Amino acid sequence: MSSTELPSVPPANVLPRVAPVGVEEGERLRSVRLPGITLAVRSRPPAREGLPRALYVHGLGGSSQNWSALMAQLADTVDGEAVDLPGFGDSPPPDDGNYSVTAHARAVIRYLDACGQGPVHLVGNSLGGAVSTRVAALRPDLVRTLTLVSPALPELRVQRTAVPTALLALPGVVTLFTRLTREWTAEQRVRGMMALCYGDPSRVTPEGFRNAVQEMERRLQLPYFWDAMARSARGIVDAYTLGGQHGLWRQAERVLAPTLLIYGGRDRLVGFRMAQRAARAFRDSRLLTLPDAGHVAMMEYPETVATAFRELLAETAGPRAEDGDTDESMGG
Numbered sequence: 001m002s003s004t005e006l007p008s009v010p011p012a013n014v015l016p017r018v019a020p021v022g023v024e025e026g027e028r029l030r031s032v033r034l035p036g037i038t039l040a041v042r043s044r045p046p047a048r049e050g051l052p053r054a055l056y057v058h059g060l061g062g063s064s065q066n067w068s069a070l071m072a073q074l075a076d077t078v079d080g081e082a083v084d085l086p087g088f089g090d091s092p093p094p095d096d097g098n099y100s101v102t103a104h105a106r107a108v109i110r111y112l113d114a115c116g117q118g119p120v121h122l123v124g125n126s127l128g129g130a131v132s133t134r135v136a137a138l139r140p141d142l143v144r145t146l147t148l149v150s151p152a153l154p155e156l157r158v159q160r161t162a163v164p165t166a167l168l169a170l171p172g173v174v175t176l177f178t179r180l181t182r183e184w185t186a187e188q189r190v191r192g193m194m195a196l197c198y199g200d201p202s203r204v205t206p207e208g209f210r211n212a213v214q215e216m217e218r219r220l221q222l223p224y225f226w227d228a229m230a231r232s233a234r235g236i237v238d239a240y241t242l243g244g245q246h247g248l249w250r251q252a253e254r255v256l257a258p259t260l261l262i263y264g265g266r267d268r269l270v271g272f273r274m275a276q277r278a279a280r281a282f283r284d285s286r287l288l289t290l291p292d293a294g295h296v297a298m299m300e301y302p303e304t305v306a307t308a309f310r311e312l313l314a315e316t317a318g319p320r321a322e323d324g325d326t327d328e329s330m331g332g
Contacts, residue, residue, distance in 0.1 A: 059126025063089030087228030
């Protein structure tokens with residue numbers, strides 16, 4: 001193994017069992033086996049039959065749990081599911097150890113193809129926003145609308161507060177960080193994460209904080225947790241450097257689906273200044289800016305995000321022409 005390679009982890013079938021991720025009242029968590037991956041999928045029964053389908057994709061270090069509040073808000077609007085990307089939440093690592101944006105996008109495509117129920121309203125946050133952008137660009141037949149909350153699209157000048165996340169991509173940093181923070185409690189880690197991701201951490205309810213601490217305790221028992229974080233962080237950095245047709249901004253320009261962009265004015269990970277650039281890149285976009293929100297507006301302001309999502313659906317109601325290519329080949 002070269003000095004730049006990350007250590008391997010045991011295959012999924014020999015990993016130790018830990019407690020499953022938390023499931024809110026009314027939610028269901030199931031496991032779906034697909035070629036090369038196993039995905040945990042969170043769902044909530046829709047208010048009635050026949051609602052359009054939605055799929056939610058979380059960000060780096062997150063899980064399908066990040067969407068519970070918004071899923072509950074939108075249960076009367078869509079039949080929603082949220083995936084745990086490979087190596088996150090309750091999904092084991094991918095068989096090939098590939099955590100690139102391309103690989104995550106391929107996982108989403110495989111799941112949607114396996115469902116075979118037509119295009120969905122695709123919703124992504126952070127890394128999940130980059131993944132969803134790639135899915136929408138390469139498989140327009142699978143995406144009815146696209147909603148991106150603080151998407152991790154390339155920035156010319158990276159936020160200083162985002163540097164620690166980017167550092168995870170560097171060889172040796174995860175081992176060093178793990179050693180330096182060995183004595184940190186799950187509660188300390190969660191407080192640090194919330195300070196980074198929330199515009200106002202005081203908005204987190206006591207129950208929400210307890211659930212986050214329990215989830216952090218669970219994650220720290222997983223032998224592949226830091227490996228998945230590091231490889232996915234490297235995948236974001238690699239995606240930022242891709243040029244030509246595989247570059248994320250070029251793919252944003254290819255997206256045919258009506259797009260809702262949501263940016264937080266207190267986002268410490270994705271620059272608020274990127275909002276206007278994104279609005280120009282996506283051809284059929286509308287922009288919602290939330291001055292007091294941080295990186296996870298769907299968790300901080302689920303009612304506001306749900307209202308904007310319903311407005312998007314109202315604007316775009318009706319049959320959609322299935323034009324554009326359906327090429328699943330991906331670079332990176």
